[in-house]
Amino acid sequence: MTLPVSGDNVSLHETNPTGVLFSTCLAKITMSIFFAKRLLTLIVTLIGASMVIFVVMEILPGDPALVILGINATDEMVALLTTELGLDRSAPVRYWDWISGLLVGEMGMSYAYKVPVWELVEGALWITVPLAIISITFSITLALVVGLYAAANHNKPADIGLMGFSQLGISIPNFWLAVLLIMFFAIELRWFPAGGFPGWDEGIFKSFKALLLPAIALATVVGAILARITRSAVLEVYREDYVRTARAKGLSQRATLWLHVLRNALIPVLTVTGIQFAGLLAGTVVVENVFHIPGLGSLVLKAINNRDTIVVENVVLLLAAMVITVNFIVDMLYAVIDPRLKAQDI
Amino acid sequence: MNSSTSLSFLARCRRSRSFMVGGVMTGFLLVCAAVSLFWTPGSAYDISIANRFLPPSSTHWLGTDQFGRDIVSMLMTGTQNSIAVAVVAVSIGLAVGVSLGLLAAARRGWTEELIMRFSDFSFAFPAILSAIMITAILGPGGVNSILAIGLYNIPVFARLVRGTANAIWTREFVMAARASGKDRFRITFEHIMPNILSIIIVQATILFAIAILAEAALSYLGLGTQPPHPSWGRMLNEAQALMFLDPWQAIYPGIAIATAVFGLNLLGDGLRDVLDPRLSRKR
Numbered sequence: 001m002t003l004p005v006s007g008d009n010v011s012l013h014e015t016n017p018t019g020v021l022f023s024t025c026l027a028k029i030t031m032s033i034f035f036a037k038r039l040l041t042l043i044v045t046l047i048g049a050s051m052v053i054f055v056v057m058e059i060l061p062g063d064p065a066l067v068i069l070g071i072n073a074t075d076e077m078v079a080l081l082t083t084e085l086g087l088d089r090s091a092p093v094r095y096w097d098w099i100s101g102l103l104v105g106e107m108g109m110s111y112a113y114k115v116p117v118w119e120l121v122e123g124a125l126w127i128t129v130p131l132a133i134i135s136i137t138f139s140i141t142l143a144l145v146v147g148l149y150a151a152a153n154h155n156k157p158a159d160i161g162l163m164g165f166s167q168l169g170i171s172i173p174n175f176w177l178a179v180l181l182i183m184f185f186a187i188e189l190r191w192f193p194a195g196g197f198p199g200w201d202e203g204i205f206k207s208f209k210a211l212l213l214p215a216i217a218l219a220t221v222v223g224a225i226l227a228r229i230t231r232s233a234v235l236e237v238y239r240e241d242y243v244r245t246a247r248a249k250g251l252s253q254r255a256t257l258w259l260h261v262l263r264n265a266l267i268p269v270l271t272v273t274g275i276q277f278a279g280l281l282a283g284t285v286v287v288e289n290v291f292h293i294p295g296l297g298s299l300v301l302k303a304i305n306n307r308d309t310i311v312v313e314n315v316v317l318l319l320a321a322m323v324i325t326v327n328f329i330v331d332m333l334y335a336v337i338d339p340r341l342k343a344q345d346i
Numbered sequence: 347m348n349s350s351t352s353l354s355f356l357a358r359c360r361r362s363r364s365f366m367v368g369g370v371m372t373g374f375l376l377v378c379a380a381v382s383l384f385w386t387p388g389s390a391y392d393i394s395i396a397n398r399f400l401p402p403s404s405t406h407w408l409g410t411d412q413f414g415r416d417i418v419s420m421l422m423t424g425t426q427n428s429i430a431v432a433v434v435a436v437s438i439g440l441a442v443g444v445s446l447g448l449l450a451a452a453r454r455g456w457t458e459e460l461i462m463r464f465s466d467f468s469f470a471f472p473a474i475l476s477a478i479m480i481t482a483i484l485g486p487g488g489v490n491s492i493l494a495i496g497l498y499n500i501p502v503f504a505r506l507v508r509g510t511a512n513a514i515w516t517r518e519f520v521m522a523a524r525a526s527g528k529d530r531f532r533i534t535f536e537h538i539m540p541n542i543l544s545i546i547i548v549q550a551t552i553l554f555a556i557a558i559l560a561e562a563a564l565s566y567l568g569l570g571t572q573p574p575h576p577s578w579g580r581m582l583n584e585a586q587a588l589m590f591l592d593p594w595q596a597i598y599p600g601i602a603i604a605t606a607v608f609g610l611n612l613l614g615d616g617l618r619d620v621l622d623p624r625l626s627r628k629r
Contacts, residue, residue, distance in 0.1 A: 050465040056479050067483055172607035173559055175566050175579075176600035179586055183593055275469075282472035286563050301567060304482050312482040320470040325614070327469075 004027040034335055042328045049320045050102075054095050063087075068111055068307045070288070083109070083219045098313075107314045112306035117314050120299055125318075127197055128284055128295035131211050131320070135218040135280055140273065147230025147269075148257075154235060163231070169224025174283045174289040178217035185213060214287045221283070222276045230274045234268030235266035266337050274330035278323040285319075358620045363617075365616025371609025379425040388416025390423040390576050399592055408598055411581075412588060417595070420576040421602050427488070427577045428606065432557035433569075434492045436550055439499020444546060446500070447507025448538065451515055452530045458508065465501035473498035473560040481569045493571035495560045499553050506549055510542045544621035548614055555610035562603050578603050 005232060022092050059065055065081040066073060082088050086097075101107065106118035146166065149160040186194035199208045238261060246256045285297030292298070296315050303311035359365055371434030388406055388611030402409045408417040451457040471479075478492035484490050514520060515538065523533050533584075564570035573580065578599040584593035 049470050171604045173603050179596050278472045282474040285474050316475055323470045
């Protein structure tokens, strides 16, 4: 008979069928409450974020029409634009119109391009979202490989060297790394395009190739941070009693790593991944501009130069919503990885 | 501080390699900024078309840029800019964030809930997003980038201080202070603050590094420090257009940013070892 170890989801109820049914039902109810609570937090945070953006963009500047037209605008011009944009309505009405529009995919009209904002945003989303997904995948892969290898070789030259490199990786600005990658891989070796994005219609391979260098630039910094967290989390879990128990009962080092250590070490790694995602998304704004990729980052910067505040407002909300949603997903993953967390949380 | 305590503090400083290396690197940065206030090897501002793209020489140690400005002088003056932005931005975070964190821990209840929910919202807005919103309204500029980075620092400090202070509030010596009739305000300043100071100092060092990175990123995007004042991010932006012609111009400012951030990160690690040895053992 094998002994249950802490971290395994084994309970005494499993020896009797009624107990199993009861514990399954209880687990499902707990999970549903946990999910509902987190969903409510997600919605409240989204509403809060939208309010912050609305206040900063539409109320703090006093007159948004003046911001759009600049200081040389005459009173007549400002009054005309105020009416045209519907800015003469009260702030709560404008906020409600904005939010209710967002719910049906309406973001208003761009002041600069005179096209629906959604049309501009949709095209950019198809670039920024895949770029963020590729980058975070690279970061996590890099972190797990480096972190696990360093932990397995704790205090050996490989560990010290890798951690030294990761400290360096954290210090390098992603936009400088992007410039270096362009200089080496695009200008010197000519393996990759120096910038631009061909569009997904031109083929997945070509588009993926265009996103590869930006993704590496973004992933290196986040990967370096996550590698350090992975290493310390794995080392921490290795010292736990249940790992010693697992090894004592004859489980191989590899099996212990996959079954017990990694699963428990993933919790802090996930937390930091959620936090780092905000930084990664902010990084895409900068890196997209280095590579002249027409994603959300380039769109928002052009919008600032054109004083197209409605585009800025919607893009910032979209980016903030992505950060909030990723943190919601991270919370959900916690519950999957460690069922004890949701029980504590309710 | 008695002599044996200060001795062991100095011994810990000397023993921590991170502290020593990080300290030297950060010290070098500060010296560069201080020296650039009254002396630079050339001019960081004067345009001289005749001296464009000069190679490194005894007069121009790293050569000149496309406007004939001395690169070393621009880097040195850029250090001033980075440090100034980081100091003010971290100070904003310290002043507001630490106060909010201490208030949340001292008052608990709805005050704490309100401050923590405010922090949650703020976490959805990294410095660059805040800067984008601020520059969309107020226009680009150094002051606006300071404001954006400072705003980002507030919830970071608030969360850290509230968490650490909450733990201190449960300790016996705080209970004794409460029993002796001290009010929450006095306890916060006499007992809580001294006990969380080391953690605040370590966090401030790390946020200082992050502020330098954020300022460089904002200046690179054209949202931060405006010309003619040199900044590392702006230098990198201008050099990118000349990558085929003079690739070294894109290397120098990057090395400057990376060195500054690397030094500060090491100093942060070292300070953690030196100021709170228990924390370093926990890592």
